[in-house]
Amino acid sequence: MWLASFRSLLCKCFIPRWLGLCRLIKTTLIPLERRMLLAMLLNLVLASFVFLSFIRDGSAGITSSFIRSEWPAVDIPLDHEAFAVPKGYNAPQQVHITQGDYDGKAVIISWVTTEEPGHSHIQYGTSENKFQTSEEGTVTNYTFHKYKSGYIHHCLIEGLEYETKYYYRIGSGDSSREFWFKTPPKVDPDSPYKFGIIGDLGQTFNSLSTLEHYIQSGAQTVLFVGDLSYADRYQYNDVGLRWDTWGRFVERSTAYHPWLWSAGNHEIDYMPYMGEVVPFKNYLYRYTTPYLASNSSSPLWYAVRRASAHIIVLSSYSPFVKYTPQYMWLKEELKRVEREKTPWLIVLMHVPLYNSNGAHYMEGESMRSVFESWFIEYKVDVIFAGHVHAYERSAVTGIHYLTNQHLFT
DSSP states (O other): OHHHHHHHHIIIIIHHHHHHHHHHHHHSOOOHHHHHHHHHHHHHHHHHHHHHHTOSOTTOOOOOSOOOOOOOSSBOOTTSGGGOOOSSTTOOEEEEEEEOSSSSSOEEEEEEESSSOOOOEEEEESBTTBOOEEEEOEEEOOEETTEEOOEEEEEEEOSOOTTOEEEEEESOGGGOEEEEEEOOOOSOTTOOOOEEEEESOTTBHHHHHHHHHHHHHTOOEEEEOSOOOOGGGSOTHHHHHHHHHHHHHHHHHHTTSOEEOOOOGGGOOOBGGGTBOSTTHHHHHHOOOOGGGGTOSSTTSEEEEETTEEEEEOOTTSOOSTTSHHHHHHHHHHHTOOTTTOOEEEEEOSSOSOOOSSTTTTTTHHHHHHHHHHHHHTTOOEEEEOSSSSOEEEEETTEEEEEOSEEEO
16 A cells, blocks of 8 residues: 555656756756766665565565475484484385486386395385386495495386376385385376475574474475585595485475486585596486486486476576587577477476575576577576575576575475
8 A cells, every 4th residue: 555655656756856856956056076976876766666566565575385494504413313214134225216207107216235235126006015017226335435335226117107106115025115106197287296395405593493394394396406415514434424314305295206316515515635537426326307308418418398387497607608618509499399298397497597695696697698599598497596595586587596595395
């Protein structure tokens, strides 16, 4: 109500008087420099009044009733129950799933065994405790400085039915564990779906609050915009150790809901003082993506279609200028978008193309200069990013940009 009155006052009283003052300044015998200064001040005052008159709500709107608890932003102690190791000899742990193909009829299930490789197969079916089918996966491990990882398993399950709940079992004997997941509806413009957006998660008490909030949100899949474990804040063997704790920490969600991964700066793990100079080593061994399904040459950039959305994942920390593999791939992937099937075109990246926060200000400018014209041409609906630990949303050239810390659904 007060805004309507303010606009009326602005139009009826202030603007006419402002114009009169401008004419008075122009015709009064005042030194030129002083006249110019007065004119500039009046223009500044007018601009401020116009801006304020069109602000609808000083809080810029409320998107959620969720209020974060005042948890300390420190890493959870290693002996906390959030990092509990599952019981049993060589029991599978750090279980996580992601989409395994282009259209949502496959999943990749990953897990770690610590004592020995054990079996790398999965039993699954559509009824609880009845596993009619099995699939064999792969197993690998790696070293990082003097840390030696557990045995990392990845298993692709294909040919699933849409909108179906599947139960699966991994491991053997008393140490086996059972979980479930739901496949998305078919790729269709009328298929409703709810995503959770998480970024810069880490393993603090705030991270635990975020994870619990996502689980309660009713969302079906996480679009993760980079910075997983923050293990690079540690040194030597503790780096690998904190990748393990993070995998157990998020398992309460990742074993049931697909998380679509993108990499951030905290996944690079470039540590020459430890003799570790291969970027993304910990991340790429542990977290796989369906990159081959979208003709990508790297797990760091890829695309999937899920329900009514076409989702493109980019890598802020891989080469992206003209003629590089990521550049050439994106150029072709954008041509594959079928808006009659997937009316939502979503792009994920770690570094925002726009942000006004002082933290990491304009770090995305180089990628913006390369890709923004394509995003405009193909009418991208929304770009989700992380990196800046503050929530911000912008609308520029018809594209909605959302910078996210932790959770947005």
